[in-house]
Amino acid sequence: MKNFIAKFINTSALSRDNSYCYQDVSVFLSDTSQLKSKEPFSLPESSKKPCIVCRNVNVFYKNKQAINDVSLDIYRREVLAIIGASGCGKSTFIRCLNRMNDTIEGCRVTGQILFDGIDIHSKDMDVVLLRARVGMVFQKPNPFPKSIYENVAYGPKIHGLAQSKRELDEIVEVSLRKAGLWDEVKDRLSHSGLSLSGGQQQRLCIARTIAVNPEVILMDEPCSALDPIATARIEELMAELSQEYAIVIVTHSLQQAARVSHRTAFFHLGSLIEIGPTEEIFTRPSKKLTEDYITGRFG
Amino acid sequence: MSVTFLGIFILFLFSAAYSFGVKRALAISRENSVPIRDFNSLPSYHGAYIALQATLPCIIILFLWFALEPVVISHILRINLQKIFPGIPNNELSLWLYKIKAAATGESSFFKIDESVRPLVSMYITLKHSSRWILSGVVIVVGLASAAFLFQRISPQLKARHRVEAIITGLLGACGVFAIFVTLSIVVSVLFESVRFFRNVPLWEFLTGTQWNPHIAMRPDQVATEGYFGAIPVFAGTFLISFIALLVAVPIGLFAAIFTSEYAPPKLRAIIKPVLEILAGIPTVVYGFFAALFVGPFVRAIAEQFQLEVASESALAAGLVMGIMIIPFVSSLSDDAMSAVPLSLREGAYALGATKSEMIKRVLIPAALPGIAGGMLLAVSRAIGETMIVVMAASLRAKLTLNPLDAVTTVTVQIVSLLTGDIEFDNPKTLSAFALGLALFVMTFLLNLFAFLIVKKYREQYE
Ligand SMILES: Nc1ncnc2c1ncn2[C@@H]1O[C@H](COP(=O)(O)OP(=O)(O)O)[C@@H](O)[C@H]1O
Numbered sequence: 200m201k202n203f204i205a206k207f208i209n210t211s212a213l214s215r216d217n218s219y220c221y222q223d224v225s226v227f228l229s230d231t232s233q234l235k236s237k238e239p240f241s242l243p244e245s246s247k248k249p250c251i252v253c254r255n256v257n258v259f260y261k262n263k264q265a266i267n268d269v270s271l272d273i274y275r276r277e278v279l280a281i282i283g284a285s286g287c288g289k290s291t292f293i294r295c296l297n298r299m300n301d302t303i304e305g306c307r308v309t310g311q312i313l314f315d316g317i318d319i320h321s322k323d324m325d326v327v328l329l330r331a332r333v334g335m336v337f338q339k340p341n342p343f344p345k346s347i348y349e350n351v352a353y354g355p356k357i358h359g360l361a362q363s364k365r366e367l368d369e370i371v372e373v374s375l376r377k378a379g380l381w382d383e384v385k386d387r388l389s390h391s392g393l394s395l396s397g398g399q400q401q402r403l404c405i406a407r408t409i410a411v412n413p414e415v416i417l418m419d420e421p422c423s424a425l426d427p428i429a430t431a432r433i434e435e436l437m438a439e440l441s442q443e444y445a446i447v448i449v450t451h452s453l454q455q456a457a458r459v460s461h462r463t464a465f466f467h468l469g470s471l472i473e474i475g476p477t478e479e480i481f482t483r484p485s486k487k488l489t490e491d492y493i494t495g496r497f498g
Numbered sequence: 499m500s501v502t503f504l505g506i507f508i509l510f511l512f513s514a515a516y517s518f519g520v521k522r523a524l525a526i527s528r529e530n531s532v533p534i535r536d537f538n539s540l541p542s543y544h545g546a547y548i549a550l551q552a553t554l555p556c557i558i559i560l561f562l563w564f565a566l567e568p569v570v571i572s573h574i575l576r577i578n579l580q581k582i583f584p585g586i587p588n589n590e591l592s593l594w595l596y597k598i599k600a601a602a603t604g605e606s607s608f609f610k611i612d613e614s615v616r617p618l619v620s621m622y623i624t625l626k627h628s629s630r631w632i633l634s635g636v637v638i639v640v641g642l643a644s645a646a647f648l649f650q651r652i653s654p655q656l657k658a659r660h661r662v663e664a665i666i667t668g669l670l671g672a673c674g675v676f677a678i679f680v681t682l683s684i685v686v687s688v689l690f691e692s693v694r695f696f697r698n699v700p701l702w703e704f705l706t707g708t709q710w711n712p713h714i715a716m717r718p719d720q721v722a723t724e725g726y727f728g729a730i731p732v733f734a735g736t737f738l739i740s741f742i743a744l745l746v747a748v749p750i751g752l753f754a755a756i757f758t759s760e761y762a763p764p765k766l767r768a769i770i771k772p773v774l775e776i777l778a779g780i781p782t783v784v785y786g787f788f789a790a791l792f793v794g795p796f797v798r799a800i801a802e803q804f805q806l807e808v809a810s811e812s813a814l815a816a817g818l819v820m821g822i823m824i825i826p827f828v829s830s831l832s833d834d835a836m837s838a839v840p841l842s843l844r845e846g847a848y849a850l851g852a853t854k855s856e857m858i859k860r861v862l863i864p865a866a867l868p869g870i871a872g873g874m875l876l877a878v879s880r881a882i883g884e885t886m887i888v889v890m891a892a893s894l895r896a897k898l899t900l901n902p903l904d905a906v907t908t909v910t911v912q913i914v915s916l917l918t919g920d921i922e923f924d925n926p927k928t929l930s931a932f933a934l935g936l937a938l939f940v941m942t943f944l945l946n947l948f949a950f951l952i953v954k955k956y957r958e959q960y961e
């Protein structure tokens with residue numbers, strides 16, 4: 200493991216990533232023992248059923264194809280990282296998983312996406328419920344212009360998850376605790392969510408997502424607007440959350456993918472080039488394109 | 499020599515100075531073989547600098563001259579008049595001045611001019627005439643001289659670019675100052691007349707009195723009642739009508755805005771929005787007769803079905819029509835505020851499984867609320883200041899009531915009726931219009947300020 204990261208640091212001199220400098224990575228190396236959740240996941244056994252199954256997914260914006268015949272599975276209690284150059288369709292792809300692309304005019308999705316065995320585009324699937332079960336965290340923290348409490352309580356309220364004020368308080372507290380934000384905000388729950396720092400806002404958005412009890416959490420470059428320290432907090436959080444939820448994270452940072460994910464999928468020009476255990480993708484990629492990207496030969 | 503000529507001269511000077519400046523700079527570059535890129539400024543800046551710097555003094559002189567000329571000429575005439583009629587009182591002196599000017603322009607054979615004053619008429623004409631000639635001379639000399647002087651100064655080192663920048667900055671600043679100056683002088687003049695009113699009628703009575711009847715005798719021989727100057731019923735009428743207008747405009751405007759910004763497909767939105775905004779462009783006098791001819795009788799007919807007493811100029815009719823008029827203020831500003839709420843916030847709500855209406859109710863409207871509130875305050879201040887509709891559809895008689903079926907008057911209606919027709923400017927009746935105007939101004943100013951502060955706060959939120 201250490202060996203692999205050391206090798207990776209050598210190659211990353213060429214990588215375009217800039218969210219971490221070398222020093223940060225070496226700090227991280229000494230910390231890596233704390234990320235306990237990384238090891239337990241093993242490749243899916245035949246008994247283990249995938250939670251989301253994508254088959255031959257294509258996405259078109261008007262007539263332009265953005266995703267080309269992608270098939271992959273997502274399992275419970277894993278972190279799947281999606282990497283690839285800008286514009287290769289990473290965001291487009293994960294936005295399919297909770298039908299967020301429905302809100303975009305002229306966007307069309309074909310192929311099959313099964314969530315818990317049900318096609319998410321079929322009539323049996325209520326898009327509102329789907330989005331409650333497949334939560335999403337965005338690139339830029341987007342807390343509602345309301346109090347911290349209201350931000351977290353919003354989801355449970357619209358879905359009627361709490362019978363009483365006390366239950367709601369409890370959901371808010373548990374969600375904030377899971378997002379590692381409780382201690383920082385417990386004395387100012389009534390302050391505006393916008394008064395928090397960028398990293399805190401992002402954790403608030405994670406708490407907000409957790410509060411509706413999702414099964415999958417999609418994260419679209421959740422750290423790209425954050426500084427290294429806030430990023431490290433979110434990464435720790437992902438490790439903890441992956442014990443309960445399936446997490447799909449799109450990231451620009453190869454180091455981040457290496458640090459937090461169990462499996463990595465590499466996208467190129469709208470196609471899925473390779474998917475496999477993270478360590479394999481980073482050390483012994485089977486495709487030339489993947490290797491070139493990993494070693495920074497193109498960006 | 500006419501002003502038109504001077505205008506043409508200045509334009510000519512401007513363009514000539516510009517092209518000579520450009521040519522001169524190019525010539526210097528050629529003669530001294532200094533390439534243009536080694537000049538501090540491009541030739542066009544040299545031209546612009548000379549053109550601006552030479553014409554600006556001319557324009558300033560022109561304006562100052564027009565401002566001062568009448569003052570100086572009047573002063574000279576006054577001195578001469580005092581020589582003819584020693585010890586003449588001031589107001590008669592002013593009357594004479596007026597007569598002389600009227601006679602000089604040949605406007606009036608209506609005034610009889612004494613033989614003793616005749617020479618002053620021709621004196622006035624001569625003064626005016628020579629003043630124009632002197633002005634033309636001064637402008638031409640100053641313009642040409644400064645152009646010639648500046649022409650000499652063109653050199654590779656001349657910082658023409660910076661100077662042009664400074665002149666333009668100065669011009670822009672002057673326009674800003676001018677606008678502020680005009681606004682302030684309007685306020686000051688209204689304030690000044692109001693102070694005269696409050697010498698006659700105590701401020702306290704104006705602010706707290708509940709009776710308004712300004713129709714007092716204007717001449718000693720007229721028979722009239724004693725005047726009452728309590729402004730409360732007038733303002734109450736204004737607020738009643740504005741309130742009814744808001745009851746119409748706020749829900750309709752807000753829902754229309756939600757529809758256009760969130761639900762309407764782009765093509766429909768492209769039609770609905772401009773159509774709504776056209777409502778704001780209809781002349782208010784058209785709304786006025788709409789109110790007086792259709793809505794008034796309609797309200798009356800409906801109310802009579804319920805055996806209700808209705809005045810023909812009911813507050814309800816005026817308020818309904820005014821409400822329609824201000825719908826676009828509410829809808830347009832609310833639509834802007836809601837469209838400005840970033841996509842990321844909407845997506846945040848959708849990602850939690852919110853439906854569209856839940857997203858609108860709990861996220862969009864709260865986020866856009868400051869902008870919406872700002873739009874509403876602007877609509878209120880528009881309603882309070884609106885004149886034409888109420889002149890046509892509201893009553894003249896001030897009545898203190900909350901009944902929307904009753905006839906009430908408004909501040910603007912009173913001002914119009916006080917200042918039209920037979921007026922005399924040192925009578926409390928006339929002066930009361932200024933006091934009402936001042937009160938109205940203060941009120942709408944505060945509302946606008948409030949709206950501005952709210953909108954500003956809202957802008958900061960997403961930056
Ligand atoms: N709303 C849209 N309308 C049209 N084309 C889009 C839209 N969003 C993304 N695209 C296009 O789809 C491709 C993939 O975009 P995206 O999924 O955002 O890439 P990534 O997240 O990997 O940077 C890009 O070529 C982009 O230009």
Ligand SMILES: [Mg+2]
Binds near residue numbers: 289291419
């Ligand atoms: Mg993206």
